[in-house]
Amino acid sequence: MVHVHGTLTHGKDSHAELHDHASADAVTSALALLHELGERVTAPRRAVLDALAAEHAHATAEQLAAALPDVHRATVYRTVERLAELGIATSMHTGGGTAYHLAVTPTGHEHLHARCRACDRIVVLPADSLQTAVERLGRARLFRLEPDHSELVGLCEDCASTD
Amino acid sequence: MVHVHGTLTHGKDSHAELHDHASADAVTSALALLHELGERVTAPRRAVLDALAAEHAHATAEQLAAALPDVHRATVYRTVERLAELGIATSMHTGGGTAYHLAVTPTGHEHLHARCRACDRIVVLPADSLQTAVERLGRARLFRLEPDHSELVGLCEDCASTD
DNA sequence: ACGCTACTGCGACTGAGTCGCATCGCACAA
């Protein structure tokens, strides 16, 4: 439950909220990037970015909208879509809709997400897991694979062992 | 009333239809497999498998339903879901819903599908494109990657060159 | 502080996907 209540990081963000600093930093840099790109920094957008940073896994627009009762559903949908267009967030098609997560990380540590088709959990994988495939396909002029946007599916170790 | 009239690979497929023999064979073996698994072979299922084989790319339940006006929408949805459960078809989450394709191929030539995020086309890739990743993740006990079910996303060569 | 215009809230609308139930017909046995 994100619940970024009325005092939406009002003016100055000196007061660290309930979420950890890493998330706060990510939101800060995302907001800065937003501004640099000529986009307006509004309260709803701050709220969406905050919620996005608070979610450790991917979040769907629907989930975000539920977590942000003060932001209109349509606005959440438009916002995440715009964020994805700008590259501030990345999207991934999962069974229950399109899921988003922040692409901007101050530390810059990238990672991939895979979904277990049995328990539906999201597993974090090393960023370079698909490196060989990317290079091979690129060299063969077949496809410019973008691991961030891909949805890897399979079985997590837990589910695989209980087969 | 289903009424998928006579031209539906009735008994013998001596009359070459609009689709090639490979597709017909795939349908035949899929039907056989269906029977072996204790499932009933019905006219609607034949029709869905036929349509599935005729589609060279992935097809969504919606597309299949549109292509099969005599089969009820709900039946198409239930059928493809069941086929996926049985492993006769594989599913993939794409932007416009869940897409399916036949997993049973008589020739056994497997391949992967990737989606271009720009033109939304499906590109066919060599089956072993992710082999390295599969092995690496498996050896590291991180994830049992199943390339068939994964949705690879990126840019096809056409769109990449017009960037 | 002002004005432009991008962004938001709103609520109706669309269409994919689901569900319960009555009926049908496949598969197997006699």
Added chain:
DNA sequence: TTGTGCGATGCGACTCAGTCGCAGTAGCGT
């Protein structure tokens, strides 16, 4: 071949994610 049981289908209403157009609001540059 006919009979029978139960799984599959047709049906149509229902749910709900996602979209759209419009009017009002508020961010940002001046």
